[in-house]
Amino acid sequence: MKKLNIAVLGATGAVGQEMLKVLAEYDLPIEKLLPLGSARSAGRKILFKGKEVEIQEATDGCFKGMDFVLGAVEGDMSKRFAPAIKASGAVYIDNSSAFRLDPEVPLVVPEVNGADAFENKGIIANPNCCTIIALMAVAGIEKLSRIEKMVVCTYQAVSGAGQAGIAELESQMKALAAGEKPEIKTFATQIALNVIPFIDAPYGNDYSKEEMKMQNEGRKILHDPDLKVNCTCVRVPVMRSHSIAVTLRTAEKVDIESAKKAIASFPGVRLIEDYEGRCYPTPIDTTDQDLVWVGRIRQDLTDENGITLWCCGDQIRKGAASNAVQILRLLAEKD
Numbered sequence: 371m372k373k374l375n376i377a378v379l380g381a382t383g384a385v386g387q388e389m390l391k392v393l394a395e396y397d398l399p400i401e402k403l404l405p406l407g408s409a410r411s412a413g414r415k416i417l418f419k420g421k422e423v424e425i426q427e428a429t430d431g432c433f434k435g436m437d438f439v440l441g442a443v444e445g446d447m448s449k450r451f452a453p454a455i456k457a458s459g460a461v462y463i464d465n466s467s468a469f470r471l472d473p474e475v476p477l478v479v480p481e482v483n484g485a486d487a488f489e490n491k492g493i494i495a496n497p498n499c500c501t502i503i504a505l506m507a508v509a510g511i512e513k514l515s516r517i518e519k520m521v522v523c524t525y526q527a528v529s530g531a532g533q534a535g536i537a538e539l540e541s542q543m544k545a546l547a548a549g550e551k552p553e554i555k556t557f558a559t560q561i562a563l564n565v566i567p568f569i570d571a572p573y574g575n576d577y578s579k580e581e582m583k584m585q586n587e588g589r590k591i592l593h594d595p596d597l598k599v600n601c602t603c604v605r606v607p608v609m610r611s612h613s614i615a616v617t618l619r620t621a622e623k624v625d626i627e628s629a630k631k632a633i634a635s636f637p638g639v640r641l642i643e644d645y646e647g648r649c650y651p652t653p654i655d656t657t658d659q660d661l662v663w664v665g666r667i668r669q670d671l672t673d674e675n676g677i678t679l680w681c682c683g684d685q686i687r688k689g690a691a692s693n694a695v696q697i698l699r700l701l702a703e704k705d
């Protein structure tokens with residue numbers, strides 16, 4: 371593989387910092403690493419592979435000479451910089467929701483639809499974190515029979531809201547332990563010792579934008595415009611790794627043993643039938659790794675063709691940073 375010039379846009383955030391970690395871990399041949407942030411972070415130094423690298427302020431001119439730009443900023447910033455990245459000739463792999471449903475932009479989970487990445491016209495989108503984790507869990511079953519619909523409930527970690535989400539749970543836990551009133555800044559209400567059954571903004575149909583992503587993005591990734599998903603997204607006081615309960619319906623009946631075999635053999639997935647005496651993963655089990663763990667695989671008692679399962683995955687890694695770096699590696703290896 372040729373040596374690569376890689377910029378990380380938003381290198382100081384929860385996802386950006388993890389991208390740097392994953393880039394170092396995957397040991398890709400990197401000629402130049404360019405960590406970019408806002409003016410607030412410019413000049414700060416970070417360690418990359420044991421060497422100090424200075425964070426630069428992102429500007430339109432800074433992408434010149436880059437082969438890839440990994441995006442870890444909000445959608446408005448992503449849209450702001452995308453034209454300059456495109457003009458530089460770099461391939462932009464974006465984590466925000468800005469381009470996910472753009473028909474010109476492939477939306478890619480390498481294990482599920484990696485071939486789509488090669489259709490890119492300069493921008494590739496990383497799907498929503500829960501969409502990646504849930505699709506990784508069910509993609510093995512999808513190979514046995516088309517999935518017609520999924521009913522989903524997510525249990526999403528506070529780090530899904532970035533550094534601010536992590537800081538909010540930490541400070542509220544400290545305040546409660548000290549007998550003080552927790553301060554609410556990032557989430558709509560107290561998250562410590564609570565759950566919040568609404569994530570993101572309203573979509574306009576009684577669901578939230580976060581809840582509609584799994585259907586809208588799932589349809590694009592699976593190339594199935596008729597896939598139906600009914601999702602409820604819940605924020606829970608977990609630091610990291612999202613958990614998801616899925617009940618799906620297949621077009622043809624898939625028996626539970628075949629479903630388990632298909633899940634176990636799908637790359638990037640670990641089937642949990644007995645892990646330390648339990649048949650299920652928890653978010654702590656999957657934190658700091660790329661594997662999506664799947665357990666509690668059961669026959670749906672209300673539907674002959676239904677299967678119910680539970681999965682957990684580190685949403686900052688496979689749900690964001692690792693998935694983006696895996697797309698980059700896929701393209702770089704082909705070149």
Ligand SMILES: NC(=O)c1ccc[n+]([C@@H]2O[C@H](COP(=O)([O-])OP(=O)(O)OC[C@H]3O[C@@H](n4cnc5c(N)ncnc54)[C@H](OP(=O)(O)O)[C@@H]3O)[C@@H](O)[C@H]2O)c1
Pocket residue numbers: 379380381382383384385386406407408409410411412428441442443444445447465466467498499529530531532533534685686689690
């Ligand atoms: N957190 C997750 O679990 C997760 C999962 C999947 C996808 N995503 C998506 O990934 C993206 C990043 O999320 P995050 O959780 O990492 O957010 P975050 O922790 O809030 O980080 C935001 C990053 O954006 C940078 N930024 C803000 N304004 C900028 C500007 N004007 N120019 C350049 N950089 C700027 C910040 O730099 P400064 O520090 O300099 O301000 C920081 O590095 C979002 O689109 C999010 O939806 C997040």
